[in-house]
Amino acid sequence: MKTKINQAMKKIFTTAVLIMIIGTAALAKKAVAEGETHSKFGDYRIEKADTRVTIEGVDCKTYKISYRENPLELTVVVKREKGSRKFYVLSDRLSVQYKWNKDYFGIERLDKSLNQLGYTTSDENLNRQAYFHQKVLCPGLLLDRESARMIAAFYPMLLTPDSGMFAGK
Numbered sequence: 001m002k003t004k005i006n007q008a009m010k011k012i013f014t015t016a017v018l019i020m021i022i023g024t025a026a027l028a029k030k031a032v033a034e035g036e037t038h039s040k041f042g043d044y045r046i047e048k049a050d051t052r053v054t055i056e057g058v059d060c061k062t063y064k065i066s067y068r069e070n071p072l073e074l075t076v077v078v079k080r081e082k083g084s085r086k087f088y089v090l091s092d093r094l095s096v097q098y099k100w101n102k103d104y105f106g107i108e109r110l111d112k113s114l115n116q117l118g119y120t121t122s123d124e125n126l127n128r129q130a131y132f133h134q135k136v137l138c139p140g141l142l143l144d145r146e147s148a149r150m151i152a153a154f155y156p157m158l159l160t161p162d163s164g165m166f167a168g169k
Helices: 002-030 112-117 128-133 144-158
Strands: 031-035 044-048 053-055 058-067 070-081 084-090 096-100 105-108
Touching: 031 144, 044 144, 053 070, 053 112, 058 144, 070 144, 084 144, 096 144, 105 144, 128 144
Parallel strands: none
Antiparallel strands: 031 044, 044 058, 053 058, 058 070, 070 084, 084 096, 096 105
């Protein structure tokens, strides 16, 4: 009798451990990167989104960026083009795009083609000084992960103090 109980307990324990390992592995795969913003937004977390987006007939991968000290969540859509990439950063506060090519990685206003999807770069919440400081952040040809990390770290500086989500120190 004790043997059957011991065997049942071992199976239950083994199953529980297996479920914990699989659950942890599934969650760990989703996180792409984490880091600091050096702003009031706190640390960021980048996750690969479950869905892909199609823009202008191009299938694009997406990332989600969240911040520890701020409820703002960003969606980053990566569009590959010949010799360059565009990173559409979409949120309800401020939408912009970053671009890399062989020469630089930096910020731009959203393409007019995204207007039809309801996204534009509004000056209302845009810190213009930070915007112009981000026109060229570094030399180009970054991996998508490094580009997403730079976006997560620099984006909070783009919001104006009166946008309700100020990120300055």
